Amino acid sequence: MSSIPGPNSHPAVVITQVRSPLSTLYYPNLTPKAGEIRIRVEWTASSPLELHQADGGLLIQPPHIIGSSAAGTVMEVGPSSSPTNSNSSNNRFEVGDKVFGYSFKTTPERCGQVYITAASHQYGKVPAGMSLAAVATVPANLVTVFRAAHADLGLDLPWPKPKGWEPAQKDDPILIWGAAGSVGMYAIQVFRHWGYENLIAVASSKHHEVLRGMGAKVAYDYNEHGVVGRVSEYASRTNGKSDGPKVPYIFDCIGSLEGTLRPLAEIAEKGTKAAILLPVIVKDATATDVPEYELDVTKTLPGKWAEGVELNGVRAHFWEETSGLKDRFMGEIMPTLLEEGIVQANKQRIVEGETMLERAQTALDLLREKAPSGERLVWRVADDEWL
Ligand SMILES: NC(=O)c1ccc[n+]([C@@H]2O[C@H](COP(=O)([O-])OP(=O)(O)OC[C@H]3O[C@@H](n4cnc5c(N)ncnc54)[C@H](OP(=O)(O)O)[C@@H]3O)[C@@H](O)[C@H]2O)c1
Structure with missing residues (x-):
């Protein structure tokens, strides 16, 4: 990672020091491997976990990219794990698909950045007619x-x-x-x-x-x-x-x-x-x-x-270790529950700001003030130049 943009890198919102303002760092764009997709993250939802990390350093090693739920567009699909296997999970996605999911494991996978390269089972297709801001409230919780x-x-x-x-x-x-x-x-x-x-x-x-x-x-x-x-x-x-x-x-x-x-x-x-x-x-x-x-x-x-x-x-x-969830939750269960109206997305409160960093910081400050009540803070990730 670097503090200056490079030809093949993208910005991310990062905790560089506990109890300090958030920063921007640039991370390399990772080409997806078999079983992975690269997503341009357009919306994310802020979670109190980010406050626990930013103010309490909970289970993180700075620099740490914030975020866990993402909604955006598939930019690249990794090669099929087997050319003859038409059930390869990557085949669920095509470039341009609108997707939402939950990436949390390691710093390069977290959602407060313009591109994520992540395992495709961590994502599902956005149901028709639903906004990316609405579905960003769903995966983690x-x-x-x-x-x-x-x-x-x-x-x-x-x-x-x-x-x-x-x-x-x-x-x-x-x-x-x-x-x-x-x-x-x-x-x-x-x-x-x-x-x-x-x-x-x-x-x-x-x-x-x-x-x-x-x-x-x-x-x-x-x-x-x-x-x-x-x-x-x-x-x-x-x-x-x-x-x-x-x-x-x-x-x-x-x-x-x-x-x-x-x-x-x-x-x-x-x-x-x-x-x-x-x-x-x-x-x-x-x-x-x-x-x-x-x-x-x-x-x-x-x-x-x-x-x-x-x-x-x-x-x-640890959701992937739960019997029956890893292969079906993000790709099938979650979109179906929304599509059939069984689960309504949380009410969204859109956090505004000139830049991705400003929106992320304002959301964090609102969490510290305990402002959300019956709603989820959402903000646009990729600034216009990335869209
Ligand atoms: N370990 C995990 O797997 C996991 C996963 C998700 C979240 N979490 C953690 O769970 C917590 C909640 O997350 P969230 O995203 O659901 O939070 P949230 O939506 O931001 O929570 C806000 C709500 O908390 C309610 N609240 C605050 N104090 C309360 C109390 N004493 N009794 C009842 N309700 C109270 C408020 O209710 P009113 O509006 O009614 O006042 C408010 O609507 C966070 O600490 C988060 O980090 C953990």
């Missing part, structure tokens, strides 16, 4: 829901969903705390589609109508005193099983030590499975404070969780 359901909650989401299929936990209370967050909204829509009917959403009151429309059975406001008691009372009343915990499944879609884990520790009982989005935020990033994070959920709130509560930290980055 929709796959998070599938990863959490399969690996951390043990709730089945069979694909394709067999006709007439119903989950064994159809009426079990499933608590989705932080339901107005980007992950939370996808969780409600996905679980409802697969027939989990007793979904308890916790979010600010202003989002309750939308969340009920997406499939939440009830909604409670975490800002109101007594929310823990109300959730517990509702779950006790509607859980048809005489033994076991009143809330058998908890999906913490925020992962804040004081904001979500502490109230959840009052609700969880022996036998509750809790999936908590990592990192656990021990102390928020602010303009003056260094954030603190915990990556081991079992170390949180010692002595506060009831014995026998199963605590699992969700790591979407």
Whole structure:
């Protein structure tokens, strides 16, 4: 990489130093190998993960390109792995296809840059009529829901969903705390589609109508005193099983030590499975404070969780290891859920700015101010000269 443009390079938005403004560096354009495509990234969605990385240095080694969800245009397709194999995954794509997906593994693959060269199974075709800004909100957080359901909650989401299929936990209370967050909204829509009917959403009151429309059975406001008691009372009343915990499944879609884990520790009982989005935020990033994070959920709130509560930290980055997802999620499941209207993309808040760097920095500042509420920050990546 270089701080000056070269003939065969492109700009990327980079964390060069923790708790410093973002910068631009230039990276080489990588020719796709077999099983890869090169994409011009046109839109991305900012995730709180970028704030954890920029302000807390979470799991990064600067310089680090930001971003994980991308939407853009296929510029180059790698050679088929076998000239006789017409099922080679690269054959799904042609130059000019509009695609969206999730690239996160190594610095050259991340999305806050004009070109990504990535494995083609990490991308799917954009459904007709959908904007790149809208679909950029989807990949990272929709796959998070599938990863959490399969690996951390043990709730089945069979694909394709067999006709007439119903989950064994159809009426079990499933608590989705932080339901107005980007992950939370996808969780409600996905679980409802697969027939989990007793979904308890916790979010600010202003989002309750939308969340009920997406499939939440009830909604409670975490800002109101007594929310823990109300959730517990509702779950006790509607859980048809005489033994076991009143809330058998908890999906913490925020992962804040004081904001979500502490109230959840009052609700969880022996036998509750809790999936908590990592990192656990021990102390928020602010303009003056260094954030603190915990990556081991079992170390949180010692002595506060009831014995026998199963605590699992969700790591979407491992989605490819989840049975059945690697080959089908980005290319088939995700576009189909959008196409069929089963999942609506998050509401978008477009972050403006003269340059890619300015837009990225403004989005990061908005995340630090906790500005997004029921919406996802999206911004145009490639500046006009690249389009
Ligand atoms: N480990 C993983 O695999 C993984 C994957 C995705 C995300 N994450 C992490 O998960 C967190 C959430 O990500 P996101 O993209 O969904 O965030 P987001 O959409 O930016 O979250 C914003 C929402 O958080 C809600 N919120 C804040 N504090 C809350 C509380 N105490 N109780 C309930 N709701 C609260 C707000 O709800 P109201 O508007 O109702 O106030 C707001 O709408 C981030 O820390 C992110 O890094 C982890």
